[in-house]
Amino acid sequence: MNIQLLQASYARIESQKEKFAISFYTTLLEKYPAFLPFFAGVDLKRQQTSLIAMLLVMLKQAEREENVRRMFQKLGQHHATRQIRAEHYPAFGQTLMDTLALYDPQWNNELRLAWATALDRCVRFMMESYPPEATIYRVQITTRSSASGNWRTVSGQPHAISPPQ
Numbered sequence: 001m002n003i004q005l006l007q008a009s010y011a012r013i014e015s016q017k018e019k020f021a022i023s024f025y026t027t028l029l030e031k032y033p034a035f036l037p038f039f040a041g042v043d044l045k046r047q048q049t050s051l052i053a054m055l056l057v058m059l060k061q062a063e064r065e066e067n068v069r070r071m072f073q074k075l076g077q078h079h080a081t082r083q084i085r086a087e088h089y090p091a092f093g094q095t096l097m098d099t100l101a102l103y104d105p106q107w108n109n110e111l112r113l114a115w116a117t118a119l120d121r122c123v124r125f126m127m128e129s130y131p132p133e134a135t136i137y138r139v140q141i142t143t144r145s146s147a148s149g150n151w152r153t154v155s156g157q158p159h160a161i162s163p164p165q
Contacts, residue, residue: 001121002114007059009111013103021048024099032091038082058122069125076126086130089123 013020025044029035039047054075061067093116100115101107 005114009104020103028095072122072125073129076129
């Protein structure tokens with residue numbers, strides 16, 4: 001994971017982090033209205049702050065894998081109690097990637113892949129706290145060919161995460 005690349009990307013977004021978070025959740029809930037029940041009773045302003053905090057944890061604690069793992073396992077436990085399943089994460093991830101692209105003026109395929117790799121790691125950590133039947137997911141990233149300019153979606157292999165023994 002190229003943490004310096006991700007930190008530079010976040011630095012370009014940081015001055016607009018509140019707008020970034022608002023844009024992310026607005027887009028997520030407009031594109032995926034089925035997600036609205038997950039946010040029932042949730043203070044969206046606090047949720048926006050939490051999104052930024054989790055991105056910072058991911059970036060600032062990257063070398064401390066066990067710290068990151070524990071934080072994202074705890075987040076996974078919370079998501080599981082809200083009935084958020086593995087199949088919901090690709091929509092979240094794609095919306096986050098689209099929002100990052102919107103706010104980082106230097107966005108490119110290298111950044112898209114770096115962010116996708118970092119997010120995949122965090123989702124894997126979250127899935128470690130889920131029951132086995134809720135842990136199949138497939139990471140998808142959309143890239144643009146530099147040669148043709150065409151967009152294509154690249155799907156990873158399905159991942160099955162077993163809870164720690």
